[in-house]
Amino acid sequence: MAVRSENKPLRVAICGGGPAGLGAAIALSKLPDIQISVFEQARELREIGAGIRIGYNCWRVLELLGAADGVKGHHKVSVVHRRNALTGEVVGSAGPSKVPLKYHPRRVRRTRLQKALISKVPPGIIKLNKHVSSIEDLGQDGVRIVFRDGTETTADLVVGADGIRSTIRDSIFPEHKIKFTGTTIFRVLIPQHTIAHIPDLTAATQWWHGPAGHVYHSLVDDPSEVPEQERLFEIAARTVVDPETDAGPKFSWGIPATNEKVESQFKDYDPRIREMLAQVPEGQWKEFSAFAGPRLETLTGWDKVVLLGDASHPLSGAFGSGAAFALEDGWILARAIEHARAAGQPLATALEIFDAIRSPYYLKMYQHLDDQKRKMEEAKAANPDATFTSSLKERVYAFGNEESLPWVYYNNIEDVWQSFLKGQIKSSSLSSSVPQVVASL
Ligand SMILES: Cc1cc2nc3c(=O)[nH]c(=O)nc-3n(C[C@H](O)[C@H](O)[C@H](O)COP(=O)(O)OP(=O)(O)OC[C@H]3O[C@@H](n4cnc5c(N)ncnc54)[C@H](O)[C@@H]3O)c2cc1C
The missing domain is CATH 3.30.9.30 (D-Amino Acid Oxidase; Chain A, domain 2)
Known part of the structure; x- marks a missing residue:
């Protein structure tokens, strides 16, 4: 990566202005000596897609970003019903969440979440109407970013927060297909x-x-x-x-x-x-x-590109927590950069730390989905005569919920970071084989 002298800020180009890009912009902008741009293809930041669930994991990271107070919505205190759509029969219900009241799940308009995040992004950072069409590894000089309008820029770190059809992912992992x-x-x-x-x-x-x-x-x-x-x-x-x-x-x-x-x-x-x-x-x-798409082996590339949010784990909303995952990614990225800087380590080390924390987490999600699919297939094979109604209850609860998937729904990203600091999450970047201070961040 580019050797940045101590008085030159780290140039960060965030591609995409969804939850991942906005969250990363907020978290990274709190670090000293950093110059951030968010490049968003849309002419205006407008969210489509109706509502979104904000649960415990999302509230925790919104708090860390200072954006939790701006998000309001329907408080799901009432029972959640699962019904047979053909008969209307209730086949299962869940009561209110057991977490403290302020962390209860809420269903909110997506625009609310977006507004709350935008309000915490420092002014002048977001550049609209900037579609990233390609990126190029310039070795020691960073990454060239080329836009559809023919303009280009250079950055030390590219953050691919450009969603499930990520251009940045395609550039660093051209074999990966969704x-x-x-x-x-x-x-x-x-x-x-x-x-x-x-x-x-x-x-x-x-x-x-x-x-x-x-x-x-x-x-x-x-x-x-x-x-x-x-x-x-x-x-x-x-x-x-x-x-x-x-x-x-x-x-x-x-x-x-x-x-x-x-x-x-x-x-x-x-x-x-x-x-x-x-x-x-x-x-x-x-x-x-x-x-x-399939799981990525790593979420970083070229020692100067990192994927966040849907760009990094194209699971297609499987856990209904995609916004939380995206925001957690950005917060951990900021911690990893802060940590590596304090130790005088290069950007590559920060990205290794990020990868060591987030890659296994996403692997666990893919494994859960594979396990569920296998179990459903086994159940079907064991009872080929099961009707829609007789197998509905089993099918409805096969995936899991807050209680059975606490590592997803009760994830506290601050605790995760503390686990890393205590050495409970290992990163090869901490080994002495990493060259010391190739370039300070
Ligand atoms: C049907 C459905 C329901 C869901 N329900 C929930 C839910 O209840 N709760 C929850 O937490 N999550 C939910 N999710 C998941 C959640 O919407 C996503 O995980 C979340 O939006 C991911 O944020 P992101 O910033 O990574 O990507 P996105 O929100 O997709 O944002 C990517 C941004 O990058 C921009 N972009 C793309 N390409 C380029 C480019 N080349 N150059 C510049 N900009 C670019 C896009 O315009 C966009 O603004 C759901 C998803 C689906 C599909």
């Missing part, structure tokens, strides 16, 4: 009062599971903040097909879908769900095709 998972998600936010007449819908956040997909709905607003007439209601309807046999066109993110297209997928669902779908004004649905 593909359609078979899941398509239709999402929308509608005024809450338009569905208020339908029995049971606003009482709880609910999943209505069908034979090939499910419909999820939730309130997303905090009544203390949003007047009744302005409160919104989120619907996320999923269909699942076999990706090997499905030959239909795939859309990447946020493409409009017609009401007819959405409603036709859920014709056999409970009348309450059909009535709810019928309330969505034409032109409001957005369609998202889920893509995922």
Whole structure:
């Protein structure tokens, strides 16, 4: 990497202005001698995609970033129901979370999270309308970043926070490919009062599971903040097909879908769900095709590029915690750089520390998903005559929840960092084989 003299700041180019890029910008901007730019392809920072779950792991990192107070939403105190979508029968329920009240899960408008993060990014850092089209390793001189508009810049560290279709990931790992998972998600936010007449819908956040997909709905607003007439209601309807046999066109993110297209997928669902779908004004649905890819062996490249958020672990929202993972990544990156600097170690060491903490964590997630898939296949093979209804309970709870996956949902990133400092997470970068002070950060 470039040898930066002590009085020259570390130049950091963050590609992407989603949760990963914004979180990294906030965490890194608190370090001294650092010059940060966030390059975002969009003309304006506008979030699409309806609601998002903020749970314990996300609240902890939002607190560390100083952004927790700006995020408000529906407090999921009420029971969460899981239902058979065909009969309406409740097949499982979960009560309020056991963590302290301020860390309870909330369902929030994604715009709220984004606004809270943007408000903590120092002014002048975010450069809009800057689509990164390629990056090039310049050896000791850093990384050249080329934009679609023909301009270019150079940085000592490139942070790939450019989402599931990451250009930065493609540059450092050209063999890595993502593909359609078979899941398509239709999402929308509608005024809450338009569905208020339908029995049971606003009482709880609910999943209505069908034979090939499910419909999820939730309130997303905090009544203390949003007047009744302005409160919104989120619907996320999923269909699942076999990706090997499905030959239909795939859309990447946020493409409009017609009401007819959405409603036709859920014709056999409970009348309450059909009535709810019928309330969505034409032109409001957005369609998202889920893509995922294999696990990356490492999240860093060229000793000066690092991947954060969806760019680093294309799991396609599998744990409903993607925003938390993205924010945790950025906070750990800042700690790793701070730590390596204090020890007079090079940037490569900071990236090794980051990788030593985050790569095994993502590996554990991939292993969990593989295990679940295997268990479901074994259960199916053991009982080939099981009907949709008889196997529903097992299927619904197969994935796990807050209690059974505490290493995901109760993750406290500050404790993780303390574990690293205590030597409980090992990094080869701490061994004496790492050349001392190639370049101070
Ligand atoms: C259906 C669905 C439901 C989900 N529900 C939840 C949930 O309830 N809770 C939760 O925590 N997570 C949820 N997630 C996951 C969460 O949305 C993501 O994990 C999170 O947005 C990842 O943030 P990110 O910054 O890594 O990527 P993104 O949010 O995708 O942001 C990437 C940014 O990079 C920009 N960009 C892309 N390419 C370039 C380029 N070449 N040059 C410049 N800029 C570029 C994009 O415009 C975008 O702004 C869900 C995901 C899906 C698909």
